[in-house]
Amino acid sequence: MLTLRPIGFVESPYQETSQVPRGLGAQHHAEGVLRILPEFEPGLTDIEGFSHLFVIWAFDRSQGVELIGRGPADERPHGVFATRSPRRPNPLALTVVELLRREREVLFVRGLDMLDRTPILDIKPYLSSIAPEKLRRGWLAEVEAR
Numbered sequence: 001m002l003t004l005r006p007i008g009f010v011e012s013p014y015q016e017t018s019q020v021p022r023g024l025g026a027q028h029h030a031e032g033v034l035r036i037l038p039e040f041e042p043g044l045t046d047i048e049g050f051s052h053l054f055v056i057w058a059f060d061r062s063q064g065v066e067l068i069g070r071g072p073a074d075e076r077p078h079g080v081f082a083t084r085s086p087r088r089p090n091p092l093a094l095t096v097v098e099l100l101r102r103e104r105e106v107l108f109v110r111g112l113d114m115l116d117r118t119p120i121l122d123i124k125p126y127l128s129s130i131a132p133e134k135l136r137r138g139w140l141a142e143v144e145a146r
C-alpha cells in the first residue's frame with residue numbers, strides 16, 4: 001500500500017460536480033488557485049518559467065470503482081483505463097493548467113476541472129514532446145467524427 005499526503009489544496013469555483021463542464025468538446029477555462037502548503041514552498045522555486053503545469057490530484061469525493069462504464073462523451077461502455085472517469089481503482093487525476101502567476105506558495109491558474117478543496121498530490125511542468133500527427137485518440141476520435 002502507498003500513503004500519499006497532499007502538498008496543497010485547490011481553490012476552485014466548482015462546489016459540485018454538476019458545475020464542471022463535461023462531455024464532448026467541454027472547455028475548461030475556470031480560474032482558481034493551487035495553494036501549496038508552506039513547508040513545500042521551496043519546491044516551487046523556478047516554476048514561474050513554465051506556462052503550463054501537470055497537476056496530479058485525488059478524486060477525494062468519487063464513489064466506488066467502475067472498471068467498465070459509460071461517460072458523458074459516448075453511449076458505448078469503455079474500460080476505466082481508456083477514460084478519465086473518477087471511479088478508478090486508484091482515485092488519481094491529472095489536469096493540465098495554465099500558470100498565470102505565482103505569489104509565494106500560491107499558484108494562480110486557468111483550466112481547472114476539479115472541485116473546491118481538492119487535494120493536490122504533485123505538480124510537474126508540462127512538456128509536450130509527442131508530435132500531433134503521432135497521437136491516436138482511440139474511441140474519442142470516433143465520437144468526434146460523428
Ligand SMILES: C[S@@+](CC[C@H](N)C(=O)[O-])C[C@H]1O[C@@H](n2cnc3c(N)ncnc32)[C@H](O)[C@@H]1O
Binds near residue numbers: 020115
Ligand atoms: C472526467 S474527470 C477528469 C479529471 C482529470 N482532468 C483527469 O483527466 O484525470 C473530471 C470530473 O471529475 C469530477 N471531480 C472533480 N473534482 C472531484 C473530486 N475532488 N472528487 C471527485 N470527483 C471530482 C467532476 O465531475 C469533473 O467533471
